[in-house]
Amino acid sequence: MEKLISKITKPKTLKSYPFYDLDEMFVVLPDEKILHEAEKDLPASASGSYLGFCFIDGVPMIAINAFFNKDTNEYELIDDKAFFIAVEQLENLKVSLVKPNKKLMQHPIIQNIRRFYGSIVGVRATRLHRWCDENRIYGQPDIVACFVLDEKKQAVEDLLPIENIKYTGNNTWQGILVCDSDKLQLKRGDKVGLTAMCHKDDNQNLTGSFVVDMGINNEPPKIFIMPYEQEENITRKFYTLSCTSCGYEKTFYLGRGANTEREFGVIASNLNEYGAEPFVQDSLVDAGKVEIDFRRELYYCRHCGQIETKFKTRYILEDHTVSIQYFCSECGESLSQVKPAEIKKLACPNCKETLKIKESGKWDIVPPEDGNYW
């Protein structure tokens, strides 16, 4: 059994969470009879609950991949299998949300889902367009009802359901027809171009709909990825931090390594495989090119005390820069960057005594035992 150190929210019914709050979240599911009715193959949980990973893929689903003991906060992964259940079948169940941590995310099933998610990052970015939520089909957030207008802006047919909508730049989108359209002379599965019609409602909230551009099929542009050229060399410094009280000792390599081409290659291939974060994706499409600045930085978790290095990655676009929020690999809470002057004040993750800087100096290549050695 593995101890879960993530924060767990108070239980609420599943349907009271907006779908985008559930996406890529773990939930604790009570072991109720209804679960067994929903999924006959699910093994009985001796501990009473299950841990599942929510993902929104046309139909919101939960992949149950662990048993969970609410009393001891311990979980046990169900090794090579996951059990998929549609959220709609469980919408009245009371669940708690759990922030994803690295160990849970490493489950092979979850890794596969995340790889698939990388391939649909454009669609996921469109899920953040909350202004069109009213026109999403209930229970199927990827399908949006869209208008078809003639030259006089009159609706030529009923709202058309369109799925897999993704941004293609300059306030245009591309989507896929869910059913045949005689008026458009298009078949189910055909691609259509879309523009947006937005306005502010009485409460100044942005609201609107997608409009089908007749005869136009927008294609997403290719995004060019380049390393950001630093004007000055980034210093690379390592710190070995140790605890005289409990024996904790770890070396952290900060800055940028000697082999930047290899580092950039890994970052660029991650961007190709998993895509940018959905909230960055639309900016990348508009820019068409992005420069990436990266360096190893030290981060600290205020929730569980974990200290770790992360590749701080900044997307540098023509007129602005986007940085990513990092999350603790132990508990899933957000991490705070540690400034150089704060390193000597850090507390030991095990016993909370102040750590000592045992050694520091320059480095070239991070040794393999660091695990993340580029």
Ligand SMILES: [Zn+2]
């Ligand atoms: Zn210690």
Ligand SMILES: [Zn+2]
């Ligand atoms: Zn943490």
